[in-house]
Amino acid sequence: MGINERKEKQKAELKHLILEASVKLFSEHGYDGFSMRKIADMIEYSPTTVYLYFKDKNEILFELHEIGFRKFEESNRDLLTIKNPLLRLHKMGENYIKFGLENPDYYDLMFLLPAPMEFIDQVNNIEWDGGDKALTALKGLIQECIDKKLIKPGDVNAIAMGIWGMVHGLVSLKIRHRCDKLIKEEDIIPTMYQSLNWMINVLEVD
Amino acid sequence: MGINERKEKQKAELKHLILEASVKLFSEHGYDGFSMRKIADMIEYSPTTVYLYFKDKNEILFELHEIGFRKFEESNRDLLTIKNPLLRLHKMGENYIKFGLENPDYYDLMFLLPAPMEFIDQVNNIEWDGGDKALTALKGLIQECIDKKLIKPGDVNAIAMGIWGMVHGLVSLKIRHRCDKLIKEEDIIPTMYQSLNWMINVLEVD
DNA sequence: TTGATAACTTAACACTGTTAAGTATATTTG
DNA sequence: CAAATATACTTAACAGTGTTAAGTTATCAA
Numbered sequence: 001m002g003i004n005e006r007k008e009k010q011k012a013e014l015k016h017l018i019l020e021a022s023v024k025l026f027s028e029h030g031y032d033g034f035s036m037r038k039i040a041d042m043i044e045y046s047p048t049t050v051y052l053y054f055k056d057k058n059e060i061l062f063e064l065h066e067i068g069f070r071k072f073e074e075s076n077r078d079l080l081t082i083k084n085p086l087l088r089l090h091k092m093g094e095n096y097i098k099f100g101l102e103n104p105d106y107y108d109l110m111f112l113l114p115a116p117m118e119f120i121d122q123v124n125n126i127e128w129d130g131g132d133k134a135l136t137a138l139k140g141l142i143q144e145c146i147d148k149k150l151i152k153p154g155d156v157n158a159i160a161m162g163i164w165g166m167v168h169g170l171v172s173l174k175i176r177h178r179c180d181k182l183i184k185e186e187d188i189i190p191t192m193y194q195s196l197n198w199m200i201n202v203l204e205v206d
Numbered sequence: 207m208g209i210n211e212r213k214e215k216q217k218a219e220l221k222h223l224i225l226e227a228s229v230k231l232f233s234e235h236g237y238d239g240f241s242m243r244k245i246a247d248m249i250e251y252s253p254t255t256v257y258l259y260f261k262d263k264n265e266i267l268f269e270l271h272e273i274g275f276r277k278f279e280e281s282n283r284d285l286l287t288i289k290n291p292l293l294r295l296h297k298m299g300e301n302y303i304k305f306g307l308e309n310p311d312y313y314d315l316m317f318l319l320p321a322p323m324e325f326i327d328q329v330n331n332i333e334w335d336g337g338d339k340a341l342t343a344l345k346g347l348i349q350e351c352i353d354k355k356l357i358k359p360g361d362v363n364a365i366a367m368g369i370w371g372m373v374h375g376l377v378s379l380k381i382r383h384r385c386d387k388l389i390k391e392e393d394i395i396p397t398m399y400q401s402l403n404w405m406i407n408v409l410e411v412d
Numbered sequence: 413t414t415g416a417t418a419a420c421t422t423a424a425c426a427c428t429g430t431t432a433a434g435t436a437t438a439t440t441t442g
Numbered sequence: 443c444a445a446a447t448a449t450a451c452t453t454a455a456c457a458g459t460g461t462t463a464a465g466t467t468a469t470c471a472a
Contacts, residue, residue: 045421195371
């Protein structure tokens with residue numbers, strides 16, 4: 001059915017258009033400047049049309065959060081060149097912090113804002129793919145470090161959550177301006193990397 | 207001036223009433239269920255009256271965030287009984303996590319939501335007292351641990367941010383539902399404490 | 413040509429934070 | 443004591459938000 005196919009294509013095109021506008025709007029104005037009506041304005045359709053392609057605002061934010069995870073994975077491609085798993089773990093931490101600092105709005109969506117998780121919660125049989133992949137990679141790497149006796153042994157899950165928790169904590173304290181009044185502006189980012197550095201050092205076997 | 211005094215008192219009373227209603231509203235319905243109009247409804251005044259006592263919504267949220275910090279300090283009183291600084295550090299971490307899990311809405315305000323920091327930003331000559339006290343206490347404790355050769359030496363600021371980052375990261379990943387799809391529900395909280403445990407162990411001198 | 417379907421819009425609901433302008437009461441001043 | 447002023451509060455409105463029920467228009471099949 002050539003006609004139906006073309007129709008499907010057209011529907012997909014508008015959906016794509018909405019998403020493109022959403023990315024632009026979100027990238028330029030962040031979560032606060034993001035609204036259904038503004039998306040509609042950008043693509044020159046009425047606000048209600050957007051609801052024919054997406055269930056609600058959370059679904060769009062969920063899609064954007066997935067784009068964020070794709071960006072994040074790309075930013076981690078340089079890890080493949082590092083043979084030593086401990087060095088790779090260190091670099092992974094640095095990449096995580098760097099990604100958060102360079103893409104605070106996407107980071108917000110991926111790890112801080114309720115919206116994407118609310119969407120996952122409302123739709124059945126849907127997993128948190130982005131987070132799952134990232135944590136699985138981290139756990140694998142930690143296991144490798146333990147196997148090669150580069151770090152002190154321990155429960156992989158606890159270690160993984162501890163390391164993730166730390167870098168996430170640092171990035172979100174920075175993003176949410178909880179360091180501004182406590183650390184000299186120019187020292188904030190260096191201190192974050194120093195903290196990571198310290199952590200990698202203490203968990204190393206002597 | 208007896209009359210002026212009575213007036214001052216009355217003004218202060220209504221301000222107190224607004225704050226009381228705010229605490230109740232926020233405690234029962236969290237940030238999302240919190241609005242200026244609802245506060246006004248509760249105290250049976252018009253919404254605009256609230257603005258005669260507080261600059262804006264952020265100011266009220268700032269006050270609530272300070273109440274949160276007072277609760278937090280109270281929850282840390284049991285630390286005084288612990289002589290060994292390393293054990294005290296461990297307990298401090300546990301208290302932090304426990305506080306976050308038991309008071310997710312106040313935690314939100316204290317460390318996750320932009321509102322209180324936006325208020326601080328707009329008002330000049332105001333510091334982030336709650337955060338400052340907490341971090342100072344943490345740094346002092348770490349210094350004590352280093353002095354007594356209980357943990358490996360290193361930059362106190364980096365270590366403090368690292369530890370704070372970790373517990374904050376864990377709590378906020380939990381609060382913002384980033385663990386739900388990655389860890390079995392009943393394992394989430396135990397894993398958090400295990401992570402802390404692991405961290406304290408690795409930083410100990412052998 | 414009629415009837416159905418799909419795509420889209422209008423108008424509205426129920427909210428939000430915030431402000432300009434108005435009112436009524438109490439206090440101070442001439 | 444009467445007029446002016448200051449205080450405390452309210453009404454009404456602005457400009458926005460997400461979302462939905464109902465209506466319109468155009469396209470396609472019978």
